[in-house]
Amino acid sequence: MRHATILTVLACVVLSCGVLGGCSPKMQMPSGFVEVETYQRGPYTQRAVSADGVVIALRSETNPKDATLDFWVTAIRDELVNRRGYTLAKEEPAEAANGAKGKLLTCTANRSGVEFTYLVAVYVMGGQVLVAEAGGKSETVVHRLGDIRQAMASLRAGGI
């Protein structure tokens, strides 16, 4: 009886993990990138790093009612450019694997005389705001731009 209860609980846990895990938003990380553990209370649902220090990550946030893609693009641009002093180099349309339309912002920032590039793609999918980020030294990122764009375009929303 006791074994049966434990087994039932375990089965439920495994099943829940499977369902929840399978429904999380996900990007297909490019080859040469290694996925690293994302902490339970950390901001990212997925994060991967290349050996030369380029990082790609995905975060999923709750989208309040009526918050449109334009709302988030404006908010993110303001945060990066006006608060952090990033320089906006490019702003272009983006598209996720399921055809959802988004925006990709490419920024640069200088750290101790070294230029870094930061890319952030934002999508609104139902009740979620999905934010795909990538960054690293500009001289390194430039060689991986194709991989980064491919990863961002492979984004699939979760079903939660």
Next chain:
Amino acid sequence: MRQLILASLVLIGAACLCGGCASPQSRYLSYEFGGKDGPPALPSVQLPPEAPLLPPATPLVAAAPDAQDPTPLLTVVEPRKVVYAGRFNVAVGDVAVSIQATKALADKLGGYMLRMTTNTIVIRVPSDKFDAAVEAVGRMGMVIDKEVTAQDVTDQYFDIEMRLKNAKATQQKLLALLEKSQAVRDTLEIEKELQRITTEIERLEGQLNKLSHEVAYSMLTVAFTETRNAPAETRVKLPFYWLGRLGLDELLSF
């Protein structure tokens, strides 16, 4: 002979005086700056963000000699000579980096850096790239205030040009007189006048070059302020904590 030379000098002097004192209208026919009341005043103005930075250039049109005749016999179209200048105050995350970025921007656009302090930089860029420079500076951070001025120097430019032309004509006449002159006293008189007119030509050429350069290269003064020192009302924070966690710091930290 001596009387002839002296009479010529007097005539040249009188011609110079006439050239220097004539009104711009009499020298340029009657130029119209898009209206009948002369050039529009273009003082220093505070532009709203949506206002275009550069007004469309209005061609100068020389009207017909006879004001009663509605069909002009001769129409001369001259480009307006306008000196554009901009002054920006921008809040950025890193002032030193933004100063360097502005310097690089000037180089990229074919301009140059005029002067620089720890938080201010003055650059000159080709006038046709002025809009691009203004846009790029605006993207560097949060624009706290900006001012773009356009000064119409067409009158001034053509006035100097006409004075220069007259001075050169006088110089040629003096040189011709110098060749004919035989008496030492006359020669000395002419040489003295030649020296004066040559100095005047050099001065006018300098003024014209300076003005031409100011028309060709617009000046942009950018004062940077650290974002944390920006006025409080410009730092409204949205109630979405994760926006504050975007960026390279969080992304590249393990």
